[in-house]
Amino acid sequence: MCTYLKNMANYKHSHLKNKSFEEIQMLFNNTLKWIESFVPMDTELVKGSEKVAKGCSKRATYKLEQEDAKRQRIEEENESVE
Structure with a gap:
C-alpha cells in the first residue's frame, strides 16, 4: 500500500x-x-459535456457581442450630442 x-x-x-x-x-x-x-477523454460522458460547453460559450459570445454593440451605440450618441 x-x-x-x-x-x-x-x-x-x-x-x-x-x-x-x-x-x-x-x-x-x-x-x-x-x-x-x-473518466477518459474519449468517452461518451466527456463528449456530451463538450457539447454543453460549446453551447454555453456561444451564448456568452453572443451576449458579449450585444453588449459591445450597445456600448458603441451609446458612445456614438454621446459624441453626436457633444
Whole structure:
C-alpha cells in the first residue's frame, strides 16, 4: 500500500512514516476511489459535456457581442450630442 501511495498519489516516505495502518489504509482507499472514478477523454460522458460547453460559450459570445454593440451605440450618441 505504501508503495502504491508513493507512486500514484505522490506521498513521500516522511508523510507515511508516522501514520498508523488504519490511516494509511484510509489514504489508500481514497486514492483508489479517485483513480477508479477517472473518466477518459474519449468517452461518451466527456463528449456530451463538450457539447454543453460549446453551447454555453456561444451564448456568452453572443451576449458579449450585444453588449459591445450597445456600448458603441451609446458612445456614438454621446459624441453626436457633444
